[in-house]
Amino acid sequence: MKPEKPVRAGTAVVVATSGSTGAAKGVELSAAALSASAAATHARLGGPGQWLLTLPAHHIAGVQVIVRSLLAGLPPVLRGTQAFADAVAAMTGPRRYTSLVPTQLLRLLDDPAGLDALRTFDAVLLGGAATPGPLLARARAAGVTISTTYGMSETAGGCVYDGRPLDGVRVRLAHGVIHLAGPVLASGYRLDPAATAQAFIDGWFRTTDLGELRPDGTLDVLGRADFMINTGGVKVAPAAVEEVLTAQSGVAEACVVDLPSEEWGQLVAAVVVPADPANPPEVSALRAAVRERLGGPAAPKLVRFADHLPLRGPGKVDRNGVKDLLRGT
Incomplete structure (x- = not known):
């Protein structure tokens, strides 16, 4: 050996x-x-x-x-x-x-x-x-x-x-x-x-x-420079979107990632953990809050709810796992 x-x-x-x-x-x-x-x-x-x-x-x-x-x-x-x-x-x-x-x-x-x-x-x-x-x-x-x-x-x-x-x-x-x-x-x-x-x-x-x-x-x-999302030529910082989402009533946690899109190049997408799974917030209200604070391109075009965010390492969100949740895999 x-x-x-x-x-x-x-x-x-x-x-x-x-x-x-x-x-x-x-x-x-x-x-x-x-x-x-x-x-x-x-x-x-x-x-x-x-x-x-x-x-x-x-x-x-x-x-x-x-x-x-x-x-x-x-x-x-x-x-x-x-x-x-x-x-x-x-x-x-x-x-x-x-x-x-x-x-x-x-x-x-x-x-x-x-x-x-x-x-x-x-x-x-x-x-x-x-x-x-x-x-x-x-x-x-x-x-x-x-x-x-x-x-x-x-x-x-x-x-x-x-x-x-x-x-x-x-x-x-x-x-x-x-x-x-x-x-x-x-x-x-x-x-x-x-x-x-x-x-x-x-x-x-x-x-x-x-x-x-x-x-x-x-x-x-x-946030991470390599996490920056370029959607339709506009750069969006996921951390900024996450900050707005978690400030909304009924949201416990959120993770924002990019998904490939023929129309936008990269799509802004989010997985949200509701504070009360039986009563999740309205997706339209979440999008409106982001749009008002950060502008239209930052508003997530895809939002899914989950009981928890997948983790990797000590408390770090597994962003590839989040993408899998959004893809339904």
């Missing part, structure tokens, strides 16, 4: 990306990058604390819960299959933290015991996927201390909290695309020098996300 090729020198872990738009890649992260991220997170949140692990430990968010726990000298509490509230009851640290994805937050807000437990955390990190504005507002109004995070495996997890980079992290835009730099960066992709050279350039990691910087320096993430 041929021996496995060694990892890059200094590599502590290799984390697989979610592969949402293709084959997953192995991200090589050093102990220094992981530690820098963990230390900067604790500094931003107000100090070390005990962490509840609710996400898979082989994904970067789970890896970082372990690393932060090691640096804090406090054992993490593992949720496993037990109820969220029961896992929280086992926590003993003076400060308590956890990381969730939006789907988990939505379910906990609907569970009285889970919501009570959420309120006891000094901070709940929310990442892994875009968070609908209404969901975020609902959680904060319920007394949950939320910090939204932006980052990826290549940045040792979240490196921008509530739109502001962690200490040591730098953000710039190049033609609207977000570039990130700092001590949290990965060393590269395992056994893929071409992809490494394309993404990691002169100390910067070139993401595939579009963003805007507000005058105060806050970063707004607009």
